Amino acid sequence: MTTRVRVGALAAALVLLAGAAGCSGGDSGDGDRERRTEGSGRTGQSAAGDLDWKRCEAPTTAHGSGAERPGDRWQCASLPVPLVHDDPSKGTVDIALIRAKAKGSGARIGSLLFNFGGPGGSGVATLPLSASQFATLNGRYDLIGFDPRGVADSSAVVCRGSAETERAHRIDHTPDTAAAQRTYLDVARAFGAGCAERSGRILPHVGTESAARDMDLIRAALGDDKLHYLGFSYGTELGAVYAHHFPQRVGRLVLDGVVDPTADFVGGARNQVVGFQRALENYFADRGVGAREGTDRIVRLLKRIDAAPLETGTDRKLTESLALTGIILPLYSEDSWPQLTEALAAAEDGDGSDLLTLADAYNNRDSEGEYSPQDHAQRAISCADSKGRVTAEQVRSRYLADFTEVSPVFGPYLAWDLAGWCADWPVEGAWDTPEVSAKGAAPILVVGTTGDSATPYEGAKRMADELGEGVGVLLTNKGDTHGAYGTSECTTRAIDDYLLRGKTPKNGTTCS
Template sequence: MTRSVRWTALAVAAALLAAGCTGGSSDDGKGGGPPAAQKLDWGRCKATGGSPAPGRDWQCATLRVPLDWSKPDGETIGLALIRARARGEDRIGSLLFNFGGPGGSGVSMMPSYATTVSELRERYDLVSWDPRGVGASAGIRCRDDRRIQAAESTVDGTPDTPAEEKAFLADAADFGQGCRKAAGKLMAHVSTTDTARDMDLMRQVLGDAKLHYFGISYGTELGGVHAHLFPRRVGRMVLDAVVDPGADTVGHAENQARGFQRALNDYLRSTGQDPERGSRRIADLLERLDARPLSTSSPGRKLTQSLALTGILLPLYSKDSWPVLTAALKAAQRGDGSELLALADGYNERDSSGRYGTTTHSQRVISCLDDRQRPSVEEARRLLPRFEKVSPVFGAFLGWDTAGWCHDWPVAGQHETPEVSAPGAPPVLVIGNTGDPATPYEGARRMADELGEGVGVVLTWKGEGHGAYGSGSDCVDSTVNAYLLNGSVPEDGKVCS
């Protein structure tokens, strides 16, 4: 397991149902960078990544952006965009969506999310894109499929011996070198700040005076960074499943240990189990797998401890998937690892032919460029008791991950935590879900506080799963729709149960 659990967005739930230094503000009230007069050549979308082309409602285009924003008139790269035009005559403008990761493909995700946001399409063009380094926008692949599968079966995510620690760190360093070789000079220009600047150019080229935006999971951090850089260009902005902007690398890992354990406890209670005893049984299963992986129905593949943990994580993203987790755990306790392996494959974007997706590759390149903190193995060891107290199931994995994720990374990180303060921006709707496993609820209040007084407006949903909008709450959906469609800002602290 890697920090891919960190800010994974709604695409994770979709996968299951089918089986992510800013400096001071630069807002000068003027458009920067390449001329906003470039024209987008919208046309029929093509099939990508093994998925069929979306229907006729969808158009695709390429936006040219600077490779290096410090040289806005220099070399450019192309960003893949997708849109569906507004249905109604009373059009507000474009509504940009980022579904998280970092590393998630908006071009792939937007059509499947369109039903959820169909009411918003009455007044907005629905627009998303593959951020730089992702998918069709110079997407980065750091390792081939054969080596990914080999690492899954041989590298221990919770090393117990010096030899296992050496292999753990060697694998991390090797992955980083693979990213460097694949990305080249792009590797130093895929930060969240770079993408926030891309968004502002996108706003200009789309013809909007203000940026209307819907960010989910990591997309909330991206939205906060954009608001900090361009507060006077913010339109109506929704941040759902909020990343805590005040947490550093260790803080995020601890937050996730807490969030996933909280979600697991809720799941166990829903099945009539005591959370402490149920967690102990799962932790015992993982310990047994560390010594002896389970056989599966997939030829030549076994269920390792790390793969089992990944399989457990996936159903926690959606309450509707909890019965799948029950079945998979029961099968594993009987000695059959097939169902947990299938869940892990869904999370890791592995298809039936053994081909893996690249979301986690892009995610690692982006987050390691963003994050300056690089905990050592010694620091990770010291964290383990604290993390294991927070979560007996997930703590050790996330504690070790602080040392392994960006170990010996070829490019230095930019900041300890992102800057999201946005004085002068209009109200931003910040949604927190009390049962969110990947981005715990506390991050929503922190985001609102850091955006600034009069800017961050918190909406709380007492629910389960990753994200609130479109998850079954009429209260949440109607509040968001009223804000985006009519500009109706709810009272700060409104609660939907």
């Protein structure tokens, strides 16, 4: 199974942050109870009862490597929601929550719910690790993170073990021969079968529409009449789907690092080919290297590694696919470009260790060789959402040449990913593209970054249009990061003014 470029959160570092904690099953003595209110028009299970906030437990493998227990100011709880919203008799699934109460002197606005993308990213893990970026917002909001259904402490989808994952990363993800293509597809099919075997109960119900309806139950359980929300990357799609289903409950919603809602399964992958090639060319331009020269340099390196994987100082070698993954990671943020420079120079000298370290970080592999199942949830959610199913023959005849023309570096990888991603998936997809029109909703702030690699800027403009006239408000951030908040003073101030004071910038505003 190959790994579609993760639509991660904030910037490259946050895509990888796997730490933090699950929710405690025991009373620490410093808990807090909060009455769940009955929000109008709620679906499925009643919210009657209490959210029982307690000290957070230590993290699990599902949260990834480098996890730490959050400090005492953080509390965890869980909210039971219907497994099938239209049929509560099918039972429930617990949604894991984490919060830091508002601590400023200003009047509390309410709760601010976060989603950090993926799909498959754990809000319970990521929010405490990134909370310093949101200190200003924490002055007037309770900060709330959650694990969407199928993720980490919310009935994580698990499809295979770490040994199987290690073997999968070693196969050729740009297969050139018939035998290599068969191996590639066999591994992809085995992954889907493993998901069905190990997570069959939750697997049909992890799509974005179900998660959006869960968010409305979270809103009501927190006692808020409106949902205030900050969504990054895939979290922008989730927030927009929420706005479509619950336009009258939209409070202050920010969508940052925006997924193109008009792109179907193939179009979304092609967008990423465009975005990462653009980021690579921006990286080389920053170093005084021409786009063609820099691209050709990477292509030569990858071909060399494909023919003879590099030594890394361990019993693992750097394959072409792992090298490409290591290149992708630093392109999430220009702050990581120096790491890319060092890793490329080492690889060209025959040392693959730096690129392998970057690839392992992206793939959520810890120092003991254990892999987090975060990418299992990513694939399960994506395939539950999208109807797109592509065959190997379609890749060869229709997509490989086009993707490769756009990017000789990333095109072949993401073209073959079309065939591997949802191969023989045991669950049908819900849509070709999500419905995000939100007529009647309050203004929603849509933030796009011009050099965003994973979610190209054009998607933000399309999202603002799709939300509807008077709803989508486009704010452009000039930069080379995946996500804008915290990367420029102008953009961060505009988002803070909107969330804290309800001040909506003029549609089309640009921050440098």
